[in-house]
Amino acid sequence: MSAEHRMRRDVAIADEIQLVSVRIEGQLIGLPITSVRDVFSIHAMTPVPKADRAVAGLVNLRGHIVTILDLGSLLNARRSERKSDQEPMAVGVEWQGEVFGLVVDEIGDVLSLTAEASEAMPSNMSPNWARFTRRVHKLERELMIEIDLHALLETMSLQAA
């Protein structure tokens, strides 16, 4: 996995969903590839004092200022401090004309899945996850939660306001 490889932005075939797989606190999460712009590692980040705890900071990404959000905090799943032995990785997503970087623990492959092999949210999931989960994909070895990015980022703006 290279530091700055660009994801393919193929239009998903009707019954096929393409998800970028990331890992947070061990949980496999899928982000719809249509909203992912790129993947980058974070070099120098400027913290934003007093901001929401999900705001990790600001970075200079090729001359543009990108706001870095901590996906783990957003999902309320952050249990431990991120390991700082390596530069954190972020997924660049576009939302309402603005680019955000989502810090994740690990970035995996792009998976092509079908909606048939997925199920709706199991009812016993915590409300925090339930709000942002679109569906759950049953992979061979584990389950992957497909995140509703729009709901996630929108909710954040509500919290902020």
Added chain:
Amino acid sequence: MDDLLKDFVVETSEHLDIVDAELVRFERDPNNSATLALIFRLVHTIKGTCGFLGLPRLEHLAHAGEDVISGFRDGKPVTAPAVTMILKTIDRIKGIVAELENSGLEPEGDDEDLVEALRALANGEVPAAALAHQPDPVPEAKGTVAFQVLERNLREDEVTLDDLERAFRDAPGPDPVLFVEEPAAPPAPIAAAPEKKHAPKLDIKPESPVEHADSDHNNPNSVSKQTVRVAVGTLDRLMTMVSELVLTRNQLLEIARQRDDGDFKSPLQRLSHITAELQDGVMQTRMQPIGSAWTKLNRVIRDLTEELGKKIELVTTGAETEIDRQLLEMIKDPLLHMVRNAADHGLEMPDERIAAGKPPQGTINLRAAQESGYIIVEVSDDGRGIDVERVKAKAIRNGMTTEADIGRLSDEQILRFVMEPGFSTAAAITNISGRGVGLDVVRSHVEQVGGIVDLRSRAGKGLTVTIKLPLTLAIASALIVEAAGQRFAIPQISVAELVRTQSSGEVRIEKLNGQATLRLRQKLLPVVDVAEELNLPRAEAAEGSGNDDSLVVVCHVGGHRFGIIVDSILHTEEIVVKPISSKLRHMSVYSGATILGDGSVILILEPAGVARSVMEAASREVGAQADAEIAAELAASSERSLLLLFRAGGTNLKAIPLAFIGRLEEFERSKIEDTGGKAVVQYQGRLMPILGYMGHTGGLGGGLDGMGGFEMETRQPVLVFHQQDREIGMAVDEIVDVVEVAIQIDTSHATHGTVGATIIDGKAVEIVDVSELVAPQGSEASTPADDHVDVMVVEGSEFFRALLAPLLQNAGHRIAVVPSLQAARAALGRQRPNAIVLDLDQPGEDAFTFARELSETDGPPPIIGLVSRASPRLIEKGKAAGLYDLVGKFDRQGLLASVGDVLGGYSVNEWGAAA
């Protein structure tokens, strides 16, 4: 077509496109108030401009549309049919504008169908019928030339040679209607410039092919195509790139200096040179004299003069001042608003002006200048100014602030409420302004470009609105500071000075009740520590010595002066301001972010936001200092008041405060009749009882007993008291004089019927107790009842208690009277009056403290302060303590009006209402 109309067509087309897009977005997301505000402003601007240009059809349509949108703003549901109707209206407006561009005339036609439907919508009905048929107005308008529409606005001195020629050009071929109308239009200019007129006419032949080609292209975009309109975004990008280039060059130069590499030197120098020229060049393309935006205003003023019936002169200075094109675009609308405001609300009618001792013609001064790296644009009028009291009342009523908070604000800060969105109400919608889009538009526009708006009002003398703008938008000068190891940028525009403080020096930071304060040139300045404000952990080293020797950035923002403590000031840098993420925009401490020359991202601090949390506390502390002086002033001010001296029943002089007497009358002896043992007189069509006549003294006892029995003179002097809705007379022997004295009442000499005695000119004068005269019959003067009361009177002096209670009861208020602050506190525990009348001269205790205390409770009743004489100092102090009003102790009307105000709701602020 004249320039004004051309501008209008281009501008309106742009606005309409935006409205179109925004409306669609708004329909999907009806809760987005930002989108709604944008739509509203655009439509409002279109409406306003139409009004000035004399385009009744467009104005009519836009107005109706605005009403509907206004309804949305007030919370009406956003329905699909409603949005469709507005979109249809926009389409119709577009059609008319297209025709306007073609012919320079508004096509004839009728929009009643749409207007009806819109009205119905605005009133909450569903316009099913109106939606069904939509006659297209444009085709039927073709060929009809309503030249008068345009001519109405053409004044003799306005038709330039240019305009004339354009009029010829705009008429393709021999159009009989136009040519018949044409000569009638501007005879004077032709006469004025006959030679010039002839010369171009002779030249017309060779030019005509070109001209024909022009008019043949008579498409809707013809006006727009005459100039190359470069999108602001394109220029912006160009500017940004140049800025980045400059930064890169600087880095290269730095490296070259360190390495001292001869090979690089020469090409680098050349690069540097070219970069500088490029920067200049790009900047230059964006510069324009500000006067180009002013020409329109002359016309606007002329039209307003007519419309408002006022005499207005527009004086301009500094029209040649060059300003960034984009900035100019951004302040065009604000300027228009400001000038309209000044003409509409600021300047008075000619007769009012004469009455106020001003020349009948009002003057609006428009000034532009480049001062210390900024562009200053100032609009000032010599009108009535803004009434601060009314702004206060309105701000409180609109829930923008509370009684408690407003007391701590300076007049300058209070004035700024006028610029808050939604400050003005729809109380006075006029064609010119109103609807609450006024100064808030000005402010939002100006702040958007990093500028600052300031208001200065001199009551009765006029208002000055000052706009301070950066020279260019793309690059702002900023101070790079460091606090707790993190760098921040502070915009230079708000920085007044930099101060280094020393614990032992003259300039030092002191704690005033826990709040850091900077003593600078004998003035106290509230300061905030940016690291503390942002919850940044300080390094241990800085902890100990940090507060002793520190650096303070003194800022001046919106009427506030304050200091920001930083650890170090690194340098100033030209920064390219980038907007902050939508996820951080709610944070008032940051105004943006930028990338420095070394590639790092830093946050731009918003000084006002950083200091906000301490502003209130700071101003309270500083205010506390003056308390002692105020108290002294209160004690020193003697209780001067007007007393009516009279004689009745004996030779002793008696006195009643003039404020309590309604009128002095003389009745003919014969007119006073005896009905059932009571003396009455016909007064103002009613029977008025007269006390003190023939022994019928009624409730009057003691000192007045002796006055039974008039001298048999023909005329009888009578003091008339108002008692609720009727009058009551008191017959006296002789009215001696009205004197203004400092009363020192000795209440120990109070007898029945008097409240005490005082010495006037060396003679003892009894002060008559009028409470029974002016109190409703049968009711007790002061009943601190447990049931609900309207007004609580806190008055230490028995004399004033006796005077105030009946006064207020008379006016129909249920009152409770308490003799001290202590008693007041106890009483407030039991009951909650709607208002408190508080004598500020309280023995032993500070009434201001009491007022402040009270204002901090939940839902405090408004307090009306009583003073012997209201000095400006006291008024200021009263404001600070959150008092609603200050009234003189003997100012009967003032007190009643003030109490009435409080209980009956606040008066509407005229200025703000229409702003």
